Amino acid sequence: MVEGTEGPVSENNRMPQPFNLDQMNSARVYDYLLGGKDSREADIDIADEMLSRTPELKTLVWFTRSFMFKAVEMAADAGIRQFVDLGSGIPSSPNVHEVARKIQPSARVVYVDYDPVVYAHCDALLTKPDGVTALLGDVRRPSELLDQLKNEAQIDFNEPVAITLIGVLHYVMDEEHPADIVAAFRDAMAPGSYLAMTHGSLDSTPEILQVLEGTRGTSAQVSFRSKAQTESFMAGFELLEPGVVPVQEWLRPDLPETRMGMDAVIGLKR
16 A cells, blocks of 8 residues: 555445444543543443453553553654654543644644544644644545645645554554555654554453454444564664563563553664
8 A cells, every 4th residue: 555556445445433432432431541532332342342351451541541652752862852652542631732732832733534533632732832743634645644634734745744653553454454554654754763663462362252253343443463564564664672572571571461461562763
């Protein structure tokens, strides 16, 4: 799915239906796990089923969010002043612009999601400061999204940029070419840019993988992958230590394992 080769996405697009409250929605499931108030019965049902199998799931969600903040801080400390949060989800404070601007007060930040309701939340709640923008865009159409970032959000890809893909690519099926999506962004990024990713791991326990089968055919359908597959998505980046590891290992050495595995990695474009 490199630029100019994007085709239709699979499974009838699996696009979120913002006004169908009976359909599970990945952004609302994640919001529920973060303690938000925007979930509906279908979202709560799948989240509660996962929590019954792995009660530490809410902890894993916060590990993942803490990793995102760490990646943003690392990029800001390196002097980066442009940040793009792909698949941003329903806003929850603190958020990327708040973290980045503690270090780089003039940082430009863009929140991108393909869910119209999520976009509306982001546009209403996050774009009050100058230089903070919300975009409605689909990561599965990277050339279109890159044009939006350049033309609508004034992201200058001639300068370093930090991109976060936190819990996004496991919602992209193999036939939607996740490696090509990352490659399209990598090729557009200037040297010195960062890309941070988390991805659901096949090292998750079998009962968790079985629960996730219940998402098939919905906008929340997932495809967890192996560590090797996740690492392959980062081709062309220098992987920062400790590489592709469970997200906990990016934070502290004493954090517990979880039955749902979430791999994390940060890449630097030289």
